[in-house]
Amino acid sequence: MVKLTRIYTRGGDKGETSLGDGARVAKHDPRVAAYGTVDEANATIGLARLHTQGELDEILARTQNDLFDLGADLCRPEGGDGGRAPLRVSEAQVLRLEAEIDEINAGLEPLESFLLPGGTPAAAALHLARTVARRAEREITALAEAETVNPQAVRYINRLSDLLFVLARHANDGGAQDVLWEPGANR
Numbered sequence: 492m493v494k495l496t497r498i499y500t501r502g503g504d505k506g507e508t509s510l511g512d513g514a515r516v517a518k519h520d521p522r523v524a525a526y527g528t529v530d531e532a533n534a535t536i537g538l539a540r541l542h543t544q545g546e547l548d549e550i551l552a553r554t555q556n557d558l559f560d561l562g563a564d565l566c567r568p569e570g571g572d573g574g575r576a577p578l579r580v581s582e583a584q585v586l587r588l589e590a591e592i593d594e595i596n597a598g599l600e601p602l603e604s605f606l607l608p609g610g611t612p613a614a615a616a617l618h619l620a621r622t623v624a625r626r627a628e629r630e631i632t633a634l635a636e637a638e639t640v641n642p643q644a645v646r647y648i649n650r651l652s653d654l655l656f657v658l659a660r661h662a663n664d665g666g667a668q669d670v671l672w673e674p675g676a677n678r
Contacts (some may be wrong), residue, residue, distance in 0.1 A: 511567035511577065521634045526565040528627040533558040535623050539616035539667040550591055554651065557584050561644055565631065568670060570641040580643045595657045599666045607670040610663035617659035624652040
């Protein structure tokens, strides 16, 4: 477990930070940007949880914990063990997301239009979290082009945006309060 006794270390005062294996990199390094955006997605889910309860909140709580796992995975480059086995996102975590997507989506009416982010406060917040997760996915896949990244991490972030989409619809009274796109409506 992590024990934080000091919040500031001054180690980043010159624009560098440490990865999980101890390597020093620029704070704008693609790996740091990827796990930083995962952290941002986690924070937006935290905001969404202010408007949720029950099963929806439980799914989001599990997801927030998984996102810390994902951040830990991304901050430890493959092969850089730093003296201990790195935490990696597993296939089981991806499969759990898929099962949750399937279960929630089964109770929703099929879409006949694209959606505008909105509806209930929970749905609007989940749509925001979805867009941040998509940005994290772009950063993780860009990192994966340059360095080795756990393939399950890429699969997980891809499924996460899908989960957040169906959860937003679920939070919109099962889709009844979805805000539909009307192509060309304001020409």
